Amino acid sequence: MNSTPAKLAEAFTERFGGEPDGLWSAPGRVNVIGEHTDYNDGFVLPFAIKHSTTVAAAVRRGRTVRVASTFAPHDEPVAVDLDNLSEGSVQGWAAYPLGVLWALEQSGHRCPGMDLLVDSSVPVGAGLSSSAALECAVAVAANDLSRAGVSRRELAVVGQMAENRMVGAPTGIMDQSASLLGEEGHAVFLDCRSGESRLVPLDLEGAGLELLVIDTRVSHSHSTGGYAARRRSCEQGAEAMGVPALRDLSVEDLAQAERLLDDETFRRIRHVVTENVRVEEAVAVLTGRGPAELGPLLTASHASMRDDFEISCAELDAAVEASLSAGALGARMTGGGFGGSAIALARAEDVPGIRAAVEQAFSAAGFRSPAIFSVLPGDGAGPAA
Incomplete structure (x- = not known):
């Protein structure tokens, strides 16, 4: 309503x-x-x-x-x-x-x-x-x-x-x-x-940028299936590596993990370890050079979720690929995966072309038409105005 x-x-x-x-x-x-x-x-x-x-x-x-x-x-x-x-x-x-x-x-x-x-x-x-x-x-x-x-x-x-x-x-x-x-x-x-x-700080407007949300309209639920399976895999990987949580592993530990673990569990671990690094790099970028430099980290994150964590889907991949081909600075799926939304970071003047490219890609693939809108950082919870 x-x-x-x-x-x-x-x-x-x-x-x-x-x-x-x-x-x-x-x-x-x-x-x-x-x-x-x-x-x-x-x-x-x-x-x-x-x-x-x-x-x-x-x-x-x-x-x-x-x-x-x-x-x-x-x-x-x-x-x-x-x-x-x-x-x-x-x-x-x-x-x-x-x-x-x-x-x-x-x-x-x-x-x-x-x-x-x-x-x-x-x-x-x-x-x-x-x-x-x-x-x-x-x-x-x-x-x-x-x-x-x-x-x-x-x-x-x-x-x-x-x-x-x-x-x-x-x-x-x-x-x-x-x-x-x-x-x-x-x-x-x-x-x-x-x-x-x-x-x-994340001043998108001041940098002349927009963050597009591309809702694929593929619904997902955290209480079923894939999300819980990924969590179990991470917990098993941490136990096998002898650490309380995957947070305690570094990039240098990945060689040992690859030797010890089956391929699937290793790839799950590799995503989490490298994603933590990307988060810290993103914070450094935002406090230093500004949001326009975030793009490559977003795109690398999507590749990791698609290939190592395997939580993307055809619609999310299409949204990311179409956005990048139309000039987005970076794009990735966001959220738990198996549907939901992708985000694309773009210069404001490139947004109409990106929107059109995504809509065309979805139409050509026979996907349901996506909902596309911009978002800005807002305030947290409290009394309603």
Whole structure:
């Protein structure tokens, strides 16, 4: 639905019979670079985007929580008693918001009963982390309504806990961190082992650049199949190499890994090790020469994900190849893979040609028409304006 705050508040009143106590929003994210490094204790460089999820919420008596969405205006709200929530007890989309409340309580923060109405402009299944946007919007709402005083860093852990244990998706901490810690004009450089982060300047407009998101419309899900298999492979590789996580391996260790491991596991490791290096190089580029120099790192990242980690697909490869052929400075798939979106970094004047080239490539291949739009770094989660 993507309502204005006033319309969402009005819809809340119609649905629940009273006015909301407030509205809170949280953005999706685009990951500049650093894919599948987060659950390997590595480095990532995402930024919050201006597409967001907004939650209208009000405290109610007792311990019942009712959750509804503007996308299903005629469906009955999902209602649960907080005392009856347990790991994996909720199915479907409501597992995300209710999982956050469960995770807050598991972390020692008692939540009141409440009504929640969810609205979003983050495309679902596009690799822009609509799930984390939903989790973080509910997390900041519940944090304020319960006066829990939980830090943004702790809320990111709560969101990850909800996704891992209530939803059953074995994701890392990156998406929630980007949604909660983002700031306009900056990317978030996150150390996924320590949880420490710092803002890195990413002034695309000032550099005359645009970052295009190319949504292939091939939907993906982190709670099924390939994502979990890649994580298991990484954990097995770390164990075989005798390290706590792949973060602890360097490029120099790859020769030994190639001798010890089967080819597939070695290639999974090589992606993670080299991707961590690319993230650190990207941070150095942004703090030094500026975003126009990022292109080669993005393109190298895509090749690694396509060939070593094997999480690309024909549509993502077509988006990257068409973008580069039309003058993009660099391009890569972004997100968990197996569908979703690619990103292309381009000079503003080259964007129309890149858009046309991608659309033509998809048409020629018989693919569904992609959605193509520009994104800029925005602010993280908080009360909705």
